[in-house]
Amino acid sequence: MHILRPQFRIEQDRALAFAAERGFGAIVAADERGPCASHVPFVVLRRDDSVIVQIHLTAKNPLVALADGNRRFLLIVSGDDAYVSNDWYASRDNVSTWLYEAVHLSGVAHLRALDENRGHGDALLAVSEARLPKQPWDLAKMEPAKRESMLASIRVIDLVVEEIEGQSKLNQHKSDEDHVAVTNQLARAEETGSRRLAGRMRTLRPELEYEFGKRGLETAAG
Known part of the structure; x- marks a missing residue:
């Protein structure tokens, strides 16, 4: 790989x-x-x-x-x-x-x-x-x-x-601003996999402010 x-x-x-x-x-x-x-x-x-x-x-x-x-x-x-x-x-x-x-x-x-x-x-x-x-x-x-x-x-x-x-x-090399922006977009996606990735990205930088809190991401992921 x-x-x-x-x-x-x-x-x-x-x-x-x-x-x-x-x-x-x-x-x-x-x-x-x-x-x-x-x-x-x-x-x-x-x-x-x-x-x-x-x-x-x-x-x-x-x-x-x-x-x-x-x-x-x-x-x-x-x-x-x-x-x-x-x-x-x-x-x-x-x-x-x-x-x-x-x-x-x-x-x-x-x-x-x-x-x-x-x-x-x-x-x-x-x-x-x-x-x-x-x-x-x-x-x-x-x-x-x-x-x-x-x-x-x-x-x-x-x-x-x-x-x-x-x-x-998971965009680990991007700035905090870009990280949050992409995470928020993925969290709004229809695809369950995208929402799961959003949740994992949030755990990488939990100190940042997202549109979805932890509970919101869990709900979005179904």
Whole structure:
């Protein structure tokens, strides 16, 4: 990942927490024909001293054959993004831009044995169901024959994380006046992601005065 400015860098522990909370990204690897990518849910695990990103793919996915224990994979995890118009700034002669947050996790990918599919499914569902306001659903509630057929159709891959990179581009280098002006514009946006970014920008400089207080931003974000 190219870090545009030092102040945009997300330190590693926070970047890993960001990825784990998102739980969805694009996994990428390449062979002699070029890059191959899939969009996948994932779970972050700790195993001994290693950080593991565990994903699953259908058995016929070309990435399965590439997870040979030698090839490096890249997981791209994107957060919210928002376009910022030139005339949103308080000062003149800025450049229209995009604000965003993203994390890259990379390392060697290893194919797991089929008997680990159930454990992966249980772990992934536990994390995903916990995000919903209901009693969690799990694989034990599934009809056994259908469950085993489903589990047999996937392959689990461990990405042993060797490099963690993160970037939070939230106009940290701009003046207080420009920071407030852009934050206020994002807070008024219809898009939920823009309003969430406004909230995060406010936390970067909480001492400034915004059109939306903390409660107002929470309400605006729904």
